[in-house]
Amino acid sequence: MANKRTFMSSRWLWLFVLVLALGGAAWFAWGEGLRRTSEAGTAYGAHVACSCRYVSGRSLSDCSKDKLEGMELVMLSEDPAEKSVTASIPLIASDTATYREGYGCVLKEWEG
Template structure:
């Protein structure tokens, strides 16, 4: 039978293990997160602009346009706002960009920060 001292030791060990995992994940995010955010930002901006043109210039459905994504862009999801004629491409927790169709100009990114 476990004593109170043994249970306390096990709970402390469990707590330190969880803290170590969180610290390692935080360090990995700091080390590789910047590059991921930059490349993810470029990828989401590209996908938004191309999908917007596909949808509102070529007149194809968004589902059909999603099949045109390049290899490596599987994490990027597309959504449209038909009222504003815009498409948003996003990578969860990394990047999100929107491109809107303007008559005479085509599709343009909204405030891209690269």
């Protein structure tokens, strides 16, 4: 019985290593494009949601309905004290737009 458990454990270990290696290879191949697309998507989402919230005066939950197809992973949060909205894709990208009187919603400067 001990040999069967060891065999099963080593099989799961190899499967885990294989999945990890394939994931690493996929990230290496497509990660930079994914990161850049995510940065553009979060910047767009933050700007549109900030305008919806602080220029149009709608609630953030109502503004979430305006997301374009393909933006399901973008999460929105607001800071009412700063009059800002942050759009993020967890562990990949995040951007914040802040309402400025006379300018509308302005994205924070990108650091690239």
